[in-house]
Amino acid sequence: MTGSEFVPLSLPPLVIGICAAIACAVPGNFLLLRKQALIGDAISHVVLPGIVLAFLVTGVVSAWPMMIGAGVAALVCVGLIETIRRLGRIEPGAAMGVVFTAMFAGGVLLLEQSDTSSVHLDVEHALFGNLESLIWLDATGWHSLLDPAALAGMPPELWRMLITLLAVLAMTMVFWRPLKLSTFDEGFARTIGLPVNLIGLGLVIAAAIAAVAAFDAVGSIIVIAMFICPPAAARMMTNSLEAQVLWSVAFAVLSAVLGYVLAGYGPLWLGFENAVSAAGMIATVSGVILAIAAAFGPFRTRHGVPAEI
Amino acid sequence: MSLDLITSEGHRVGGETEFDAPLAIRGLTVSYGEKPAVFSIDATFQPGEMTAIIGPNGAGKSTLLKAALGIVKPLSGLISAWGQPMASQRARIAYVPQRASVDWDFPTRVLDVVMMGQYRSLGLLSRVRNDHRQIAMDSLERVGMAQFADRQIGQLSGGQQQRVFLARALAQRADLYLLDEPFAGVDAATEKAIVSVLQELRAQGKTVVAVHHDLATVPDYFDRVFLINTTRIAEGALAEAFTQPNLQAAYGGRLATAQMGAAI
Numbered sequence: 001m002t003g004s005e006f007v008p009l010s011l012p013p014l015v016i017g018i019c020a021a022i023a024c025a026v027p028g029n030f031l032l033l034r035k036q037a038l039i040g041d042a043i044s045h046v047v048l049p050g051i052v053l054a055f056l057v058t059g060v061v062s063a064w065p066m067m068i069g070a071g072v073a074a075l076v077c078v079g080l081i082e083t084i085r086r087l088g089r090i091e092p093g094a095a096m097g098v099v100f101t102a103m104f105a106g107g108v109l110l111l112e113q114s115d116t117s118s119v120h121l122d123v124e125h126a127l128f129g130n131l132e133s134l135i136w137l138d139a140t141g142w143h144s145l146l147d148p149a150a151l152a153g154m155p156p157e158l159w160r161m162l163i164t165l166l167a168v169l170a171m172t173m174v175f176w177r178p179l180k181l182s183t184f185d186e187g188f189a190r191t192i193g194l195p196v197n198l199i200g201l202g203l204v205i206a207a208a209i210a211a212v213a214a215f216d217a218v219g220s221i222i223v224i225a226m227f228i229c230p231p232a233a234a235r236m237m238t239n240s241l242e243a244q245v246l247w248s249v250a251f252a253v254l255s256a257v258l259g260y261v262l263a264g265y266g267p268l269w270l271g272f273e274n275a276v277s278a279a280g281m282i283a284t285v286s287g288v289i290l291a292i293a294a295a296f297g298p299f300r301t302r303h304g305v306p307a308e309i
Numbered sequence: 310m311s312l313d314l315i316t317s318e319g320h321r322v323g324g325e326t327e328f329d330a331p332l333a334i335r336g337l338t339v340s341y342g343e344k345p346a347v348f349s350i351d352a353t354f355q356p357g358e359m360t361a362i363i364g365p366n367g368a369g370k371s372t373l374l375k376a377a378l379g380i381v382k383p384l385s386g387l388i389s390a391w392g393q394p395m396a397s398q399r400a401r402i403a404y405v406p407q408r409a410s411v412d413w414d415f416p417t418r419v420l421d422v423v424m425m426g427q428y429r430s431l432g433l434l435s436r437v438r439n440d441h442r443q444i445a446m447d448s449l450e451r452v453g454m455a456q457f458a459d460r461q462i463g464q465l466s467g468g469q470q471q472r473v474f475l476a477r478a479l480a481q482r483a484d485l486y487l488l489d490e491p492f493a494g495v496d497a498a499t500e501k502a503i504v505s506v507l508q509e510l511r512a513q514g515k516t517v518v519a520v521h522h523d524l525a526t527v528p529d530y531f532d533r534v535f536l537i538n539t540t541r542i543a544e545g546a547l548a549e550a551f552t553q554p555n556l557q558a559a560y561g562g563r564l565a566t567a568q569m570g571a572a573i
Contacts, residue, residue, distance in 0.1 A: 033412075033415060033416075174433055174434065175433065177428050177431065178428075178433070180417075180425075181425050181428055183415075184411060184412075184415045184417065184422075184425070185406065185410070185411045187375070187380050187404070187410055188404055188406055188425070188477075190378070190379060190380045191378045191379070191380060191399065191402065191404040192399055192428060192429040192481075193396070193399045193429065235416060238416060239416050239417075239418070239461040239463075240416055240417065240418065240421075241415075241416045241417055241421075243416075244416050
């Protein structure tokens with residue numbers, strides 16, 4: 001494939017896919033170690049009622065109102081989970097399960113009952129996004145990357161995802177020590193004066209921002225997969241948190257690239273006519289990577305066996 | 310505001326006023342539900358003392374420690390350290406949580422855990438310097454774990470894990486050490502190593518407070534006891550507080566007289 005074909009058609013979706021994958025995988029490491037991995041699942045589901053409500057209020061399919069609606073829904077979801085967990089005194093997983101299924105179902109009902117048939121807003125879109133449609137028509141080749149006029153025509157999703165990724169990475173680096181310590185030993189973290197609750201809330205908000213930004217471009221399937229699969233596979237590769245996060249980034253990139261290529265060309269190689277959903281394939285690849293890591297990773301056995309009492 | 314309340318008690322211990330004590334607890338009540346876990350507790354811990362907090366299961370021993378550290382929020386009460394609000398003195402306070410309170414499968418090495426004792430002074434972004442690493446290695450050396458510095462923490466035995474937690478507290482280079490069940494489920498060698506480190510700290514004039522379970526070893530390891538069963542039963546030097554009537558009051562019928570006889 002030449003640059004004149006690759007740059008306008010495949011570069012933007014690939015970059016968006018990679019950014020989305022990394023932006024979800026990095027906070028996913030901490031969520032996984034805190035046994036909160038399901039929160040990514042919850043957030044990516046509840047954005048549906050958020051964007052539907054945003055559409056009903058504004059009447060247009062436009063990025064900013066929808067992202068705000070999704071963000072509000074994510075915060076409502078996190079608040080509800082905490083409330084139900086405290087009042088009902090049940091485990092966090094159950095509280096999350098109740099909240100996100102109820103809110104997602106509510107979103108589906110809203111979608112069906114409202115007049116959204118005229119616009120591109122449906123459950124399928126919410127799940128799989130529209131990665132393949134994020135093309136850059138102004139580009140004519142690699143040189144367009146240096147051409148301000150052509151860059152202005154870049155899909156806005158790309159800039160949003162890039163900024164989100166940079167923000168997530170910067171926050172992770174700045175708050176690395178508090179995140180690591182409060183994830184490992186919350187009680188001790190409190191005694192040295194760390195605002196443990198605030199750190200936990202900040203992590204969930206960062207994950208929500210990543211999920212909402214990624215959802216817009218790539219749909220919730222990738223979001224759910226990327227919060228869990230790359231970090232879980234990375235844990236099998238190393239016994240160091242620093243290395244685990246780097247491994248998870250590598251797995252996220254690999255999933256995005258391999259998934260995108262396989263979705264576009266795999267079916268053709270097998271003799272089928274049409275490409276399959278890139279988002280679905282990226283998520284599938286991440287699952288396969290996890291399976292391989294679970295089978296062959298060097299650190300796949302749990303060492304933390306409770307010691308003799 | 311706490312000044313009046315604390316000094317109004319008036320009595321002096323060991324030449325130091327209670328107001329200056331490394332840890333002074335007044336009127337502490339903590340409740341997780343309807344029933345208070347600890348009720349109206351007063352306690353004072355002075356430098357160069359090593360105190361065992363003892364009492365039956367569910368008596369509020371760990372809760373007392375956690376409330377003193379601000380981990381759990383009390384309903385009422387004053388916690389002061391060296392006469393200041395406890396929160397302003399965190400740099401001088403070290404804590405060893407119960408070993409079972411964390412997931413030892415966490416992806417990190419022994420040395421990393423000990424380094425966490427210096428996170429407060431390291432802050433967010435300052436680089437780890439050689440002297441930080443040296444403090445961590447010295448702390449590991451003191452608990453006899455230096456050769457395990459690069460081990461993944463999950464590969465350690467329970468006793469070794471407990472020693473790593475103690476090393477992290479040592480790396481905090483504090484003046485007050487609060488330990489929650491440091492001897493729970495550890496081997497004899499670890500128990501000996503921990504006791505000798507704690508006695509070293511006491512000899513240096515530090516204040517050591519440990520939740521303890523084994524009444525039989527109290528006289529060997531500690532010089533003071535704090536008996537608790539939701540409320541304070543007794544507090545003081547072994548001779549005056551670690552007595553049969555006090556133990557009977559704390560443990561009730563649950564403590565066989567024979568066991569007490571062995572302990573005293």
